[in-house]
Amino acid sequence: MSAPVDRVIVANVSRRRFLQGMSLGGLVLAVGYPSIARAQEAKKYGADGMPNGWVDNPLAFVSIAEDGTVTIVCHRSEMGQGVRTGMPMIVADELEADWKRVRVAQATGDEKKFGNQDTDGSRSTRHFFEPMRRCGAAARTMLEAAAAERWKVPVSEVEAKNHEVVHRATGKRLGYGALAKAAATQPVPARETLRLKDPKQFRYIGKGQLKLVDGRDIATGKAQYGIDTRLPGMLYAVVARPPVYGGKVASFDPAEALKVPGVERVVEIEASPPPAHFNPVGGVAVLARNTWAAMQGRRALKITWDDGPNAGYDSTAYKASLEESARKAGKVVRNDGDFTAAAAGAAGRHEAEYYVPHLAHATMEPPAATVRIANGKCEVWGCFQSPQAARDLVAKRLGMSADDVTVHVTLLGGGFGRKSKPDYAIEAAVLSKAVDGKPVKVTWTREDDLHNSYYHTVSVEHLEAGVDGQGKPVAWLHRSVAPTIISTFNPAAKNEAAFELGMGVINVPFAIPNIRIENPEAVAHTRIGWFRSVSNIPHAFAVQSFVAELAAAAGRDPKDFLLEVIGPARQVSPEMLGDTWNHGESPERYPVDTGRLRRVVETAAREAGWGRKLPKGRGLGIAAHYSFVSYIAAVVEVAVDDKGAITVPRVDMAVDCGATVNPDRVRSQMEGACVMGLGIATLGEISFKDGRVQQNNFDAYEVTRMVGTPREIRVHIIPGDYSKPMGGVGEPGVPPIPPALCNAIFAATGKRIRRLPIRDQLTV
Amino acid sequence: MIPLDINGKRQNVDLPGETPLLWTLRDELGLTGTKFGCGMALCGACTVHVDGQPVRSCITPISAVASKKVVTIEAVGADAVGKALQAAWVDKGVPQCGYCQAGQIMSAAALLKRTPKPSETQIDEAMNGNICRCGTYTRIRAAIKQAAAQQGGTR
Numbered sequence: 056m057s058a059p060v061d062r063v064i065v066a067n068v069s070r071r072r073f074l075q076g077m078s079l080g081g082l083v084l085a086v087g088y089p090s091i092a093r094a095q096e097a098k099k100y101g102a103d104g105m106p107n108g109w110v111d112n113p114l115a116f117v118s119i120a121e122d123g124t125v126t127i128v129c130h131r132s133e134m135g136q137g138v139r140t141g142m143p144m145i146v147a148d149e150l151e152a153d154w155k156r157v158r159v160a161q162a163t164g165d166e167k168k169f170g171n172q173d174t175d176g177s178r179s180t181r182h183f184f185e186p187m188r189r190c191g192a193a194a195r196t197m198l199e200a201a202a203a204e205r206w207k208v209p210v211s212e213v214e215a216k217n218h219e220v221v222h223r224a225t226g227k228r229l230g231y232g233a234l235a236k237a238a239a240t241q242p243v244p245a246r247e248t249l250r251l252k253d254p255k256q257f258r259y260i261g262k263g264q265l266k267l268v269d270g271r272d273i274a275t276g277k278a279q280y281g282i283d284t285r286l287p288g289m290l291y292a293v294v295a296r297p298p299v300y301g302g303k304v305a306s307f308d309p310a311e312a313l314k315v316p317g318v319e320r321v322v323e324i325e326a327s328p329p330p331a332h333f334n335p336v337g338g339v340a341v342l343a344r345n346t347w348a349a350m351q352g353r354r355a356l357k358i359t360w361d362d363g364p365n366a367g368y369d370s371t372a373y374k375a376s377l378e379e380s381a382r383k384a385g386k387v388v389r390n391d392g393d394f395t396a397a398a399a400g401a402a403g404r405h406e407a408e409y410y411v412p413h414l415a416h417a418t419m420e421p422p423a424a425t426v427r428i429a430n431g432k433c434e435v436w437g438c439f440q441s442p443q444a445a446r447d448l449v450a451k452r453l454g455m456s457a458d459d460v461t462v463h464v465t466l467l468g469g470g471f472g473r474k475s476k477p478d479y480a481i482e483a484a485v486l487s488k489a490v491d492g493k494p495v496k497v498t499w500t501r502e503d504d505l506h507n508s509y510y511h512t513v514s515v516e517h518l519e520a521g522v523d524g525q526g527k528p529v530a531w532l533h534r535s536v537a538p539t540i541i542s543t544f545n546p547a548a549k550n551e552a553a554f555e556l557g558m559g560v561i562n563v564p565f566a567i568p569n570i571r572i573e574n575p576e577a578v579a580h581t582r583i584g585w586f587r588s589v590s591n592i593p594h595a596f597a598v599q600s601f602v603a604e605l606a607a608a609a610g611r612d613p614k615d616f617l618l619e620v621i622g623p624a625r626q627v628s629p630e631m632l633g634d635t636w637n638h639g640e641s642p643e644r645y646p647v648d649t650g651r652l653r654r655v656v657e658t659a660a661r662e663a664g665w666g667r668k669l670p671k672g673r674g675l676g677i678a679a680h681y682s683f684v685s686y687i688a689a690v691v692e693v694a695v696d697d698k699g700a701i702t703v704p705r706v707d708m709a710v711d712c713g714a715t716v717n718p719d720r721v722r723s724q725m726e727g728a729c730v731m732g733l734g735i736a737t738l739g740e741i742s743f744k745d746g747r748v749q750q751n752n753f754d755a756y757e758v759t760r761m762v763g764t765p766r767e768i769r770v771h772i773i774p775g776d777y778s779k780p781m782g783g784v785g786e787p788g789v790p791p792i793p794p795a796l797c798n799a800i801f802a803a804t805g806k807r808i809r810r811l812p813i814r815d816q817l818t819v
Numbered sequence: 820m821i822p823l824d825i826n827g828k829r830q831n832v833d834l835p836g837e838t839p840l841l842w843t844l845r846d847e848l849g850l851t852g853t854k855f856g857c858g859m860a861l862c863g864a865c866t867v868h869v870d871g872q873p874v875r876s877c878i879t880p881i882s883a884v885a886s887k888k889v890v891t892i893e894a895v896g897a898d899a900v901g902k903a904l905q906a907a908w909v910d911k912g913v914p915q916c917g918y919c920q921a922g923q924i925m926s927a928a929a930l931l932k933r934t935p936k937p938s939e940t941q942i943d944e945a946m947n948g949n950i951c952r953c954g955t956y957t958r959i960r961a962a963i964k965q966a967a968a969q970q971g972g973t974r
């Protein structure tokens with residue numbers, strides 16, 4: 056879900072530099088204006104490399120009311136990863152705030168003020184841990200300065216502690232509420248002068264003690280998602296969209312739709328020809344007094360579609376064409392040693408091909424957005440992973456300045472990359488404009504969501520190895536063929552981008568002297584987008600399955616063999632692996648550390664009781680993958696019954712994501728990644744016929760349910776050091792799961808799965 | 820006019836009788852805690868109680884619930900079982916995005932009212948119609964067990 060490409064385009068839209076802050080009633084500290092000066096010349100990494108980077112100005116993030124209530128702004132979107140708890144917790148810890156008196160406010164889309172808000176790429180914590188700490192420390196310093204001034208003592212004699220400032224010598228104390236007004240007039244301390252806590256003093260960070268800030272609201276039905284927006288006089292809209300990518304309305308007749316009780320208007324949305332970018336695909340909208348009436352109206356529309364050039368897209372034929380490409384040489388993207396010569400001279404040869412289909416995010420909350428336009432201003436409400444993109448693109452479509460567009464970010468009922476693309480906000484904007492600015496909410500049905508997604512790519516991964524007398528690989532060839540996400544922005548793009556290759560195909564840190572990675576071309580026929588874990592899914596599935604296949608051929612234990620292929624603990628420069636992307640992180644700060652990869656393999660194996668005796672029909676499988684600068688290994692225990700039905704009693708996952716802010720949320724992300732990974736492995740497939748998606752709803756596009764969920768998912772977090780760079784958490788848990796499951800199935804049954812989803816491949 | 824009894828409040832709605840309860844709750848009555856996920860009784864996000872039974876409100880026309888007692892997530896906490904479940908949900912940190920959780924809690928509440936001491940299998944079966952795309956199922960099981968234990972139902 057990392058978005059270097061789209062943001063290049065999005066960032067071209069001009070924006071006003073200064074924006075009014077949100078007004079939080081009764082708050083004393085004014086909202087300020089961040090001043091950041093950073094070097095422009097050098098290549099930037101991490102948060103520095105993202106549009107609008109980071110902001111650590113306490114005036115933008117912290118406000119304190121006279122009753123002592125501390126309000127902390129969360130500028131990243133909450134979609135289940137716990138960011139509305141985690142980010143404010145970092146600030147509160149350095150601020151020495153009492154969590155019970157902390158409130159969390161959600162930032163509007165405003166990157167000039169808050170820094171980058173693209174909530175994707177598993178990077179909120181690793182990019183904002185330091186800025187948020189500084190934010191809290193700066194606010195704490197201002198409170199201390201205000202107290203020292205009040206008491207007329209040197210600031211070195213006072214100390215902030217648990218929501219009050221104490222004068223050490225006299226024991227005098229003043230609460231944060233009493234100091235708020237005076238603190239607000241203190242100068243914001245210079246970044247270099249800030250005193251950050253020793254991690255030993257953390258009260259919340261890393262402890263896993265705090266409950267979710269939204270937990271209670273969620274459990275009582277009060278939490279507000281994008282789909283829940285209601286405004287006075289609002290119309291509810293659904294849109295009939297072209298069923299084929301690049302198609303458009305040839306003609307339509309609204310007459311029957313307008314007869315449906317409750318239907319008020321039928322409005323055509325102009326098609327945007329490919330490339331899709333984040334534009335709506337066009338279609339015909341029905342606006343009504345409620346969503347149901349709109350849906351009934353849509354059913355009554357008579358539309359003739361012009362399907363356009365992708366009408367022939369057929370997944371069966373496409374798979375065959377990908378296989379054909381995968382069997383021929385393609386663009387060489389990494390070449391160590393001489394694969395051809397080494398393979399020719401090898402004691403043995405192995406070859407396998409793996410297939411992973413398109414997938415749809417199927418967030419439980421389908422896309423939804425509401426727009427109102429009044430007095431030259433536009434307001435947008437919705438579930439956006441990239442609120443600034445929503446703001447810029449709505450402004451562009453309406454011909455307004457982004458300054459006049461405010462994007463209110465609700466909770467997201469799941470994101471997984473789908474909600475990085477604000478096409479649904481633009482739809483709502485177009486419709487609101489068509490009804491003179493009246494508020495309009497666009498709701499996508501599940502069918503809409505599955506039929507007009509930005510799909511996970513579809514890929515064939517072709518692997519070949521030459522092995523020595525012991526069965527150890529000495530030559531490795533990987534051809535990865537998949538339509539690229541870039542095609543959504545540039546239809547001429549036929550090769551995987553650096554950021555896709557850097558997701559586990561090019562940057563395999565294996566101790567193999569001859570490695571050749573090729574990327575033959577593939578043409579996209581639908582919108583390809585970021586899906587949680589992105590290209591790591593097919594790459595890890597292929598690579599980790601193939602290593603296990605080689606282990607089996609060599610008659611070796613798969614875990615020992617995997618460790619041997621990884622080789623000894625060492626730090627490998629991503630550049631040495633041909634990876635120019637490195638998840639956007641500095642190659643010096645974030646080398647590929649095979650010691651960490653080994654350690655998660657060893658930890659997962661040990662905790663899972665690797666090698667334990669299992670009854671017939673049961674097996675253990677292992678896989679490890681490095682992505683989003685984190686290291687994760689999984690051991691899956693599978694049970695396959697005599698009819699071929701699969702159950703997964705237990706999964707052990709070892710995670711090294713560096714130091715953690717909220718270990719309970721690291722666990723929950725791993726649990727969720729495990730469940731999603733099992734769904735990808737066993738059930739999930741989006742397929743096309745005649746250019747149309749064949750799955751309409753959860754009956755055909757199946758996802759893991761409770762019955763398919765392991766009885767136990769055990770997460771083992773490798774302790775980290777706060778002085779070292781952090782890794783991602785939201786995505787890296789998914790990729791090792793499908794290969795670990797398929798390796799377990801092999802152990803249990805001797806049957807090797809090379810095509811996902813497994814569905815009935817084992818059924819006898 | 821169709822007479823509805825929602826969370827103990829009686830009101831008449833002026834809508835076609837085939838209008839699903841889900842959209843009536845959400846769009847007409849402003850009770851947005853009940854969620855839309857599929858519209859076809861496939862995901863459980865829209866689960867409410869009708870005369871104590873769990874029902875998928877997305878396929879339930881309002882004509883079918885006229886004068887029956889409808890309870891939604893907004894009011895399920897009014898009794899001990901609902902309250903215990905909501906507390907267990909918070910305590911176990913069940914939600915990720917949270918979107919499915921209203922439906923999950925409504926299904927769980929119906930289960931515990933029917934079967935105060937559910938077995939693992941009974942939990943799995945009762946909850947299998949509720950999809951959680953975030954994959955919180957292991958914690959949902961744990962929270963149901965905790966709430967059941969608190970209600971005196973342990974196994």
Ligand code: FES
Binds near residue numbers: 859865877
């Ligand atoms: S919305 Fe009713 S079951 Fe899915």
Ligand code: FES
Binds near residue numbers: 468469916917920955
């Ligand atoms: S918590 Fe996100 S769908 Fe269940």
